[in-house]
Structures are given as structure tokens and as C-alpha cells.
Amino acid sequence: MIRSPLLEAVPGSIHGFGTRVEWVPPPPPELSQPAQLAPTLEALGAPGARVAMLNQIHGAQVLRADPAGPLWPVGPGDALVCTVPGVVVYVRVADCTPILLVGPRGVAAVHAGWRGTAAGVLQAAVERLLDWSGQRPEDLRAAVGPSAGPCCYEVGPEVVEGLARHAPLELFLHERPGRRPTVDVAAVNLHVLHTLGIQAERLPHCTVCDPGFHSWRRDGALAGRQAAFVGLWP
Numbered sequence: 367m368i369r370s371p372l373l374e375a376v377p378g379s380i381h382g383f384g385t386r387v388e389w390v391p392p393p394p395p396e397l398s399q400p401a402q403l404a405p406t407l408e409a410l411g412a413p414g415a416r417v418a419m420l421n422q423i424h425g426a427q428v429l430r431a432d433p434a435g436p437l438w439p440v441g442p443g444d445a446l447v448c449t450v451p452g453v454v455v456y457v458r459v460a461d462c463t464p465i466l467l468v469g470p471r472g473v474a475a476v477h478a479g480w481r482g483t484a485a486g487v488l489q490a491a492v493e494r495l496l497d498w499s500g501q502r503p504e505d506l507r508a509a510v511g512p513s514a515g516p517c518c519y520e521v522g523p524e525v526v527e528g529l530a531r532h533a534p535l536e537l538f539l540h541e542r543p544g545r546r547p548t549v550d551v552a553a554v555n556l557h558v559l560h561t562l563g564i565q566a567e568r569l570p571h572c573t574v575c576d577p578g579f580h581s582w583r584r585d586g587a588l589a590g591r592q593a594a595f596v597g598l599w600p
């Protein structure tokens with residue numbers, strides 16, 4: 367489990383970016399929170415927490431985890447906000463960028479692959495989190511977790527075009543003579559956070575070339591997933 371020093375400094379919260387070591391549940395449909403999550407919750411410092419998850423669809427839909435409603439999954443979407451202490455929310459990734467947002471009155475977990483990033487999932491998540499929690503941008507801290515890095519993430523022109531809606535090319539595009547360009551999706555999301563006035567940091571590691579992570583690009587259809595968890599924890 368990897369932690370962000372910036373998020374760790376927010377009292378009353380827990381978070382962690384998983385690696386391939388932590389067990390991650392299969393995608394929905396599932397009936398209820400699996401018992402195998404218990405050791406991960408212990409490692410997070412939130413033993414016995416209720417956990418909420420999404421049916422991820424690579425879009426920009428933001429949902430809210432309400433303990434009175436269904437949590438497993440909350441529904442189809444790619445960002446999950448929670449304003450209630452005692453509930454941990456998470457997103458599953460393998461090369462897509464996980465982003466965690468933490469404030470004293472609300473948190474969010476965001477699944478931002480290139481499609482979600484191009485669709486503005488992070489901006490949508492920040493807007494809903496601020497709205498639903500009554501917080502201001504300066505109340506929030508954010509961390510952009512491990513994902514496919516510019517060392518490995520070769521893309522076509524549609525990806526460059528989609529990302530260019532949100533950040534200047536020189537921030538994310540890595541061109542190489544005679545080869546397809548690579549992009550830095552995490553850099554785009556970090557730029558979005560800074561533009562929104564949110565203190566944010568980026569964690570190292572490329573999920574493709576670091577064997578400590580699951581990678582869709584490296585392992586194809588057999589790839590597992592890692593999860594990024596966040597919650598208010600009294």
C-alpha cells in the first residue's frame with residue numbers, strides 16, 4: 367500500500383493506493399462486501415469499515431456513497447464521493463490513473479483513464495464533492511496515483527486530441543522520432559487539479575514497467591487490478 371504524505375496530513379481520513387499485493391474484489395455484480403477485504407481494511411487503518419464501489423464505465427459520471435442505499439456497487443460511474451465517516455470508497459485500475467481527494471468533510475475516489483480524463487471526470491468529481499460536502503477547493507488535498515507512465519504509454523492521435531482539451535501539449539505529450547508518441551495522463555490530471563486551486567501531488571511508479579503493479583498494457587486480458595481507497599475515519 368502506497369500513501370501520499372499530502373493526504374496523510376489530513377486528520378480524520380484514511381487512504382491508500384494498492385499494489386498487486388493487496389487483494390481486490392472482482393467487478394460487479396457481487397452480492398455484498400467480500401470478507402477477503404478485511405486484511406486490506408486493517409492495512410488501511412479502517413478495520414471493519416463499510417466499503418462502497420462502482421461499476422466503472424470509463425465515463426464522467428459521479429456518484430455518491432450513501433450508507434442507506436446500495437454500496438456494492440453504488441451504480442455505474444467513474445467517481446465516487448462520500449461525505450459520511452466510516453465508509454471507505456475505492457476505484458479499481460490497471461494502467462488508468464487513480465486520483466484520491468480528501469477534505470475534512472468529504473472524500474472522492476476517481477478512475478481516470480484517458481477516456482475519463484478527456485471526458486472531464488476529475489472536474490466533475492471535484493464539482494460534486496465541493497457541492498455535496500460544502501467544502502472549498504482550498505479545503506481539499508489530492509493525490510494522483512500510479513498509472514501507465516510516459517515511459518510506456520504509446521497512443522494514437524485520438525488520445526492526444528482528447529487530453530489536449532485539458533492541458534497544454536508540452537505538459538503531457540512525449541514525441542519520439544519514428545515511433546508512436548507516449549502521453550502522461552497523470553500529468554494532465556495534476557494540471558487539472560492545480561487549475562482548480564487544489565493542492566495536489568503525484569506519486570511515482572509506472573504500472574506498465576514496474577512489476578509491482580497490475581498492467582493492462584503488459585498483461586492484457588489476464589491483467590488483475592489494484593485499487594485506490596479513501597474514507598473519512600474518525
Ligand SMILES: [Zn+2]
Pocket residue numbers: 514515516517518519572573574575576
Ligand atoms: Zn513505464
